[in-house]
Amino acid sequence: MLTSAxxxxxxxxxxxxxxxxxxxxxxxxxxxxxxxxxxxxSARDPFQAPGWMDRMQLVAIIAALALDTLVLATxxxxxxxxxxxxxxxxxxxxxxxxxVNLSGAAWLSIRFLRxxxxxxxxxxxxxxxxxxxxxxxxxxxxxxxxxFAFS
Numbered sequence: 636m637l638t639s640a641x642x643x644x645x646x647x648x649x650x651x652x653x654x655x656x657x658x659x660x661x662x663x664x665x666x667x668x669x670x671x672x673x674x675x676x677s678a679r680d681p682f683q684a685p686g687w688m689d690r691m692q693l694v695a696i697i698a699a700l701a702l703d704t705l706v707l708a709t710x711x712x713x714x715x716x717x718x719x720x721x722x723x724x725x726x727x728x729x730x731x732x733x734x735v736n737l738s739g740a741a742w743l744s745i746r747f748l749r750x751x752x753x754x755x756x757x758x759x760x761x762x763x764x765x766x767x768x769x770x771x772x773x774x775x776x777x778x779x780x781x782x783f784a785f786s
Contacts, residue, residue, distance in 0.1 A: 637698040637702065638698040644702070644705055653705075653706065653709040661702055662706065662730065664702070665703055665730075668695055669699075669737070672740055673761055675692050677758075679754060693748065696741045696744060697741055700737045703733050703734050703737060707730045710726055710727045710730060714727065721780075721785075725775045725779065728774070732767055732768060732771050735764075735767075736768075739760050740761065743757045
């Protein structure tokens, strides 16, 4: 479903139809993909050779990257049109954090499937990157309210 959505939106140019709710749904879906990647890594036998499930995970990551890129483009267009708001900054930052995480996951998955790295490298990437999500959440909670003069 993720792959289909990414292909349809990219091919038809429907990104202009991305409204606030749809962007939120896509962001939630991207976080679910990240969760599935984490689950897949933790549930996998580290000594098992790469299999079809690892390939399916890579397809999901690539589709999530495509969808994240479309959402980012939409967010940048909205900021250019309507300016910065706390919500736009929060969503834009989340999508940038996800883009970096998913890009790293894709790169490492490709290397794993080719037999160039062991599974633990992918696990280290994901667990080492988790604090970035925490830092972004802290930034949204602690920095954006005073920046926009919330009382």
